[in-house]
Amino acid sequence: MSFQQGLSGLNGAAKSLDTIGNNVANASTVGFKQSQAQFADMYANSMNRSGNSPVGIGVAVANVQQAFTQGNVxxxxxxxxxxxxxxxxxxxxxxxxxxxxxxxxxxxxxxxxxxxxxxxxxxxxxxxxxxxxxxxxxxxxxQIDTSNIPAVSTTGVKTKLNLDSRPPTVPVVTPFSATNTASYSGSTGVTVYDSLGNTYNVQTYYVKNTVTSTATDTQWDVYATVDGAPYPAFVAPATQAPIGALHFNSSGVLVPATSVIPPLTLTPKLGASFTGPIAMDYTGTTQTGAAFAPVAQSQDGMSPGVLSSFxxxxxxxxxxxxxxxxxxxxxxxxxxxxxxxxxxxxxxxxxxxxxxxxxxxxxxxxxxxxxxxxxxxxxxDSNVDLTSELVNMIVAQRIYQANSQTIKVQDSVLQTLVSLR
Structure with a gap:
């Protein structure tokens, strides 16, 4: 007669309660994975190697295994x-x-x-x-790099727009003046940058030239200002010259061979520089019987950038x-x-x-x-199922009580045996 079985059962049930208690304690622990005590029965080997005893000697904790299942997000x-x-x-x-x-x-x-x-x-x-x-x-x-993005000097401007082919074709006022809206048909503006991120506002204006236009070739003169000042600069009483011209065929399609807009050469501010002249690209610009309208405009420079979020x-x-x-x-x-x-x-x-x-x-x-x-x-979230753990706790408690009863009965039988005369 042995107390081994009951004692091992008590130890196993206690280990199970420890595991359940740890699960319950970590029910709110982010990323926690619940564990489960796994058990194995025990048998004593026979000394004459004829096999194990048919009566087991209790239970052992084989492993405490975690369940790596997905928790709620x-x-x-x-x-x-x-x-x-x-x-x-x-x-x-x-x-x-x-x-x-x-x-x-x-x-x-x-x-x-x-x-x-x-x-x-x-x-x-x-x-x-x-x-x-x-x-x-x-x-x-x-490591989060919080350094600034350096400025990038503008090297090119791309402009796509539609020029109105319908009358009146000639501005009401001549010659062109950026301060008089009656002297041009429309304008677009873009901000460009030097090597330090200083800004320059380049404004372009479009005037239809009826003197050089023909039935198959329409010319639009392009004028420009930089920060409100005429570009290129001129001395009165001379008039401002266009920076180039756009030519369209009878289908309103831009003719690249004759449309010449030379790159802009801007004077940088003190301590700054430009990579080079700024190319002006009007690819995709059209002339149709619709109102003047900018379609798209972009440039490849940028100001310095401070990390604001990630x-x-x-x-x-x-x-x-x-x-x-x-x-x-x-x-x-x-x-x-x-x-x-x-x-x-x-x-x-x-x-x-x-x-x-x-x-x-x-x-x-x-x-x-x-x-x-x-x-x-x-x-x-933790993948602990509290309802399941509480039920498991009740079961483990009952097992502990049952094993304590086997020890109590073993003790009673041993007392009876000792009392024999």
Missing amino acids: TTTNNPLDIAINGDGFFRMQGSLTDASPLYGRNGQFQLDKNGYIINPSERGAYLTGWPGTVNGGDPVPL AIGKDGKIIGSYSNGQTKTLGQVLLVNFANPNGLQPLGNNLYTAGPDAGQPLVGVPTTGQFGLLQARAVE
């Missing part, structure tokens, strides 16, 4: 909160000098004083990925938005997956390390292959 207001929807783990490292990888599903991240993305645990693990526009190589701690896409790309309207890729968040996630060893603080049973880590980009997608401004 809850939205937040933190732009650095990231939820994984699907397979994969965030890859982190404990410090800038210790590259030993750590893994987790808790996507509650924040920036440290140096701009590195870290998780909020006591260890402050660094989120890793590819920096900037790098696409490949070993993952490194991700966002993380579902593919893990960190995209920065700048005050000049430009965007820039600041980094790439990567995910890691394992052939056997249950081989991960929990370290606490929602972090794991890869044990020998996990298999080789597979690193990849979110949304590709077997990796899930990322959802910014969201976190993955």
